[in-house]
Amino acid sequence: MLRYAYLPGCSAESSSLEYDMSTRAVCKKLGIELVDIPFNCCGTHIVEEFNEKAWLALNARNLALAEELGLDVVTICSSCFFNMKKAKAMLEREEVKSEVNEVLERIGKKYEGNVEVKHILGVLVDDYGIDGIIRNVERLVEVKASPYYGCLIVRPEEIVRFDNTEDPKKMEKLLENLGCEIADNPFKTDCCGAPIMLIDKESHLRMVKRILEGAEGADCIVTVCPLCHYALDVGQAVLGMPEIPVLHVTQIVGLALGIEEKELGLDKNITPTEKLLEKVI
Amino acid sequence: MNVSDIQRCYQCGTCTGDCPVAWVNEEFNPRRIVLSLQVNGQDLGNEAYWLCAMCFKCLRCPRDVKPVEIFSELRKMAISGGVENVGTKLVKAFVDVVKEYGRLVETKFMLKFMGIESIKMLPPSIAFKMWRNGKVSISAKKSECAEEVRKIFEVCENA
Numbered sequence: 001m002l003r004y005a006y007l008p009g010c011s012a013e014s015s016s017l018e019y020d021m022s023t024r025a026v027c028k029k030l031g032i033e034l035v036d037i038p039f040n041c042c043g044t045h046i047v048e049e050f051n052e053k054a055w056l057a058l059n060a061r062n063l064a065l066a067e068e069l070g071l072d073v074v075t076i077c078s079s080c081f082f083n084m085k086k087a088k089a090m091l092e093r094e095e096v097k098s099e100v101n102e103v104l105e106r107i108g109k110k111y112e113g114n115v116e117v118k119h120i121l122g123v124l125v126d127d128y129g130i131d132g133i134i135r136n137v138e139r140l141v142e143v144k145a146s147p148y149y150g151c152l153i154v155r156p157e158e159i160v161r162f163d164n165t166e167d168p169k170k171m172e173k174l175l176e177n178l179g180c181e182i183a184d185n186p187f188k189t190d191c192c193g194a195p196i197m198l199i200d201k202e203s204h205l206r207m208v209k210r211i212l213e214g215a216e217g218a219d220c221i222v223t224v225c226p227l228c229h230y231a232l233d234v235g236q237a238v239l240g241m242p243e244i245p246v247l248h249v250t251q252i253v254g255l256a257l258g259i260e261e262k263e264l265g266l267d268k269n270i271t272p273t274e275k276l277l278e279k280v281i
Numbered sequence: 282m283n284v285s286d287i288q289r290c291y292q293c294g295t296c297t298g299d300c301p302v303a304w305v306n307e308e309f310n311p312r313r314i315v316l317s318l319q320v321n322g323q324d325l326g327n328e329a330y331w332l333c334a335m336c337f338k339c340l341r342c343p344r345d346v347k348p349v350e351i352f353s354e355l356r357k358m359a360i361s362g363g364v365e366n367v368g369t370k371l372v373k374a375f376v377d378v379v380k381e382y383g384r385l386v387e388t389k390f391m392l393k394f395m396g397i398e399s400i401k402m403l404p405p406s407i408a409f410k411m412w413r414n415g416k417v418s419i420s421a422k423k424s425e426c427a428e429e430v431r432k433i434f435e436v437c438e439n440a
Contacts, residue, residue: 010385014418038425054437107429155337190301191336206305
């Protein structure tokens with residue numbers, strides 16, 4: 001049985017609660033065990049730029065929590081994924097590791113370096129495997145789905161090593177096997193602008209608009225990051241654009257596994273999902 | 282990454298063609314910003330440095346200049362140099378919330394950064410729907426990890 005230390009990230013407690021709900025529901029159904037850990041914020045590039053050592057220590061603390069359990073860590077947030085991966089790579093240098101461990105010692109923790117960082121999409125596609133998922137599909141989700149990857153799950157390649165950076169295909173592979181037709185978006189690896197949302201709202205919304213236009217004609221967009229999801233789901237409501245439901249990858253997998261919509265939090269999405277559900281259920 | 286790497290740039294503009302911010306905002310043009318750094322040097326008060334979304338789209342540089350990392354270095358200098366602008370204000374709000382709660386509590390961060398203006402971030406009908414759907418945490422509690430996070434910052438900031 002697959003077991004992971006589970007780090008949903010900060011937004012799982014508020015703006016992206018349905019991503020967390022649907023992840024737990026899908027993993028339960030598939031028999032993947034998620035062990036909660038008292039994780040902290042990954043800090044993002046903001047803390048990294050403020051104080052690199054503190055940012056390293058924050059990520060080393062999260063990694064150490066998983067390590068104590070002897071488990072790899074899985075996150076549902078692309079930013080947490082990238083930050084943990086980047087910190088882990090930097091901590092491979094012994095002098096960096098020992099400096100950071102001096103900080104961790106003050107809180108009774110130690111990081112050895114024996115933990116892998118996973119993203120839920122990788123856990124589903126690579127660890128659990130498409131064949132296993134196919135065996136659990138209870139209803140085909142026969143809709144036109146448009147995968148949107150965003151940035152930090154695929155770039156920079158030398159840090160995340162997840163999929164092809166220019167034309168990733170993991171989501172396509174997954175969705176096709178759930179019954180979806182793929183609606184390609186030429187902007188599927190462009191940035192949603194969430195990191196500059198509070199600095200320049202207009203630019204952020206124009207970035208969102210471009211991505212939404214790229215998904216025109218799709219029945220839904222599928223995301224792998226809570227920030228991308230917020231940007232596209234809430235962004236289209238703000239822009240008053242035609243409604244394309246934006247689903248977290250675990251929500252659409254959950255639908256295929258026959259999990260009840262409420263358990264997947266499909267009533268929490270801001271862009272209404274009812275019309276899409278009528279096509280599926 | 283060293284800011285002096287910018288001298289290698291020969292102004293081909295590949296970064297700017299790939300940059301999703303440059304596509305929607307003329308003021309953010311990585312090629313021109315690098316040119317200005319070459320000619321005029323850095324201006325740590327420049328708020329354009331804060332428009333980079335850190336998406337790493339600009340890495341196809343034939344001269345391996347990596348504008349994304351240059352902007353990050355310049356922001357680090359602005360922060361440590363005590364520059365006061367919209368960017369450093371955002372950093373302060375973010376760091377303060379993480380230090381206090383151990384995690385990023387979105388509403389606390391918005392209020393700290395924008396004050397009462399944060400009400401205007403979303404049209405009222407959407408803000409209401411967010412609240413109704415349980416997506417706005419008004420009474421945030423400190424996370425279990427808050428004390429350890431506070432200690433990490435204390436140790437690292439006094440190092």
